[in-house]
Amino acid sequence: MTPFLNIERPKPTAFVAAGQGHAPAAPAASEPPDVLPAAGTVVFEGVGKTYQAASGPVHALRGIDLTVPAGGIFGIIGRSGAGKSSLLRTINRLERPSEGRVRVDGQDVGELDENGLVGLRRRIGMIFQHFNLLSAKTVWDNVALPLVVAGVPKQEIRQRVGELLDLVGLEGKHSVRPGRLSGGQKQRVGIARALVHRPEILLCDEATSALDPETTQSILKLLRDINRRLGLTIVLITHEMSVIREICDQVLVLEGGRAVEIGPVWQVFGNPIHDATRALLQPLVHDLPDDLRGRLSVDPPASGPHAQVIELRYTGEAGIEPDLARIGAALGAPARLLYGGIDRIQGHTHGRLVIAVAGATASAEDLVARGIAHHSRVLGHVAIDD
Ligand SMILES: Nc1ncnc2c1ncn2[C@@H]1O[C@H](COP(=O)(O)OP(=O)(O)OP(=O)(O)O)[C@@H](O)[C@H]1O
Secondary structure, three states: OOOHHHOOOOOOOOOEOOOOOOOEOOOOOOOOOOOOOOOOOEEEEEEEEEEEEOOEEEEEEEEEEEEEOOOOEEEEEEOOOOOHHHHHHHHOOOOOOOEEEEEEOOEEHHHOOHHHHHHHHHHEEEEEOOOOOOOOOOHHHHHHHHHHHOOOOHHHHHHHHHHHHHHOOOHHHOOOOHHHOOHHHHHHHHHHHHOOOOOOEEEEEOOOOOOOHHHHHHHHHHHHHHHHHHOOEEEEEOOOHHHHHHHOOEEEEEEOOEEEEEEEHHHHHHOOOOHHHHHHHHHHOOOOOHHHHHHOEOOOOOOOOEEEEEEEEEOOHHHOOOOHHHHHHHHOOOEEEEEEEEEEEOOEEEEEEEEEEOOOOOOHHHHHHOOOOOEEEEEEEEEOOO
8 A cells, every 4th residue: 555645646627526426517607717727726707705703794895806825834924813814715726706716726716616626625624723533532533523424435544544553743642532642732633633634735723823833833843844845835824923934835814804915924024015014013113122122322423433223224126235344345345233133034034123322434334235225214313432
């Protein structure tokens, strides 16, 4: 028997009508793309979602047009109520869009009949914040259950479940019930269960929000590992910016049901354009320390030695990185680092430096003009000792 983890995932069944084997599908209401996308590709086409609540219609999603590329880790962030869950749940049709369509590997999931939907949900695993495990069943039985329901032969179930429990690091916990597991171990069971049908997509709904920081790290590492080893697409929603920073390739920012910003994580985090993105990232930005702020004056002191305090920002674009020697040389005076924070995401350096320079012969703007920083501004002046 082919080992579960090495097996090639089935080719996407796009355009094959449910219940008709490999027979061509009936003409679709909308034309599918000419070229089959890679397995694990999700395309949102003008997706809108309106809920009919007691208080009136709630427009949860509006005009979402974007592609989740196959094989990457795609994060969705946004304030509470921005529409993250609604969008995620349209992928496996737990929610149906009110407008537009969602295509998985080219196939409009809205057109699937019941059998087609069962097939789709086997190709799309899902994990949840609160794990959703059956408390009366053992770890092994929780993971095996979807295979039993699908009528998979016993021998194959034994092999797949064993391999998956090894993969998620639960070798010694086969006969334990969820009540005796830690949160991280429960999520590992959830991950193993989500992978039993060899999905091409894994949806993660706040998968680490109930976990402590150390366990979160271990689950994120496992997700990254699974993404690389199995090549599946991961789509996750989270309110933790650190999760996005840690494992995502691309990030989408939702605000009021609209996609307001999307791009590689380094780009969106390094140079957030939309106010909603800036607000979400604000907790990662540290204000000037009080003592430094207290010493700053708008104008240079009337007498005595003083230094200009300059803030330099780096967005990660074009390989520009903080270089104190170049900064000092360009300003014509040594720069003293007062404060700052530099991060590196996906090989791009972003962050800010706050420096003090006495007797500069060039202006802060010159540093930008010379490609030494992406943005600069004078924060004020401080008196210094001789
Ligand atoms: N079944 C429903 N009926 C009515 N309104 C709903 C329903 N589900 C979601 N909503 C509303 O749709 C909007 C988007 O909700 P959604 O859960 O998608 O947002 P979210 O970004 O995931 O929020 P959170 O981070 O708080 O989970 C919210 O205003 C929410 O109250």
